[in-house]
Amino acid sequence: MFRKMRTFSKICLNKLKKLKYRKEPWMVEIVKCQAEIAAFDPYPYYLRKYRSVESYTWLHIPKWMCEDSEKHKIERCLDIGFAYGTLSLFSKKVFGCQNYCIDCVDKYLNQALVQKYGFVFSRNNIELDPFPWEVTFDVIIFTEVLEHFNFSCVPTLRKIRTLLAEDGRLYLSTPDASQWGKITKYYSSLDEMPKPQKGLPIIDDHVYQFDKEELFGVLEASGFTVDRFDYSPGVAYRHFNLALKIK
DSSP: OHHHHHHHHHHHHHHHHHHTTTTSHHHHHHHHHHHHHHHTOOOHHIIIIIHHHHHHHSTTHHHHHHHHHTTSOOOEEEEESOTTOHHHHHHHHHHOOEEEEEESOOTTOOHHHHHHHTOEEEEOOTTTSOOSOOOOEEEEEEESOGGGOOSOHHHHHHHHHHHEEEEEEEEEEEEBHHHHOOOOSSOSSGGGSOOSOTTSOOOOSOOOOBOHHHHHHHHHHTTEEEEEEEEEOOSSSOEEEEEEEEO
16 A cells, blocks of 8 residues: 555656646657647557656656757667657657667557658567668667667667767666666576577566666667766656767
């Protein structure tokens, strides 16, 4: 009972935090994007739950994207883990860029949205499959994906780094294990995770959640440096928000 009360209190606090941003131009645009996606009759979970909570996980990232675009021209954007496409649509509206999108599955993909805005989509497992296009990107969106990785993340993060333009930015969000807790039913430490290899069963779940020291360690080992960092409130527990650049 007390845990439920604490969770409810955190949800109320998070709503207040989000409300203070409600008149910011970038948040107004996010809300418009969500409304447009909802109008395209998306996968039912988006309307039932996801639309109302998704921005709690990456609350700072659209603001950073707008601020960084004042210093760097945005021509191409890649969304790894496209899902419903809120941040891809946001980048299209704000930057007028060409959008490329990949995901392991396409059941959340809304073809009407993709066709209207000319999104280039490929079903692709970034951990295991060759990357489908020979281009680099000014912006890479990588939100709520890292915790789903089935394998040691450094090889794939190094692969992603090669896709980023020299002055580009990678925007990452992922749960903070110091609040969410560690997931031990699959791996008790990062060292136990195998290198990417085909033939092993794929787990569709949060496989490993990082604490701050672990996260910053793998980013450093992958050739990234942290340009911006903050915590997004999440629904009940906070998420890391980072803007990364090539080291």
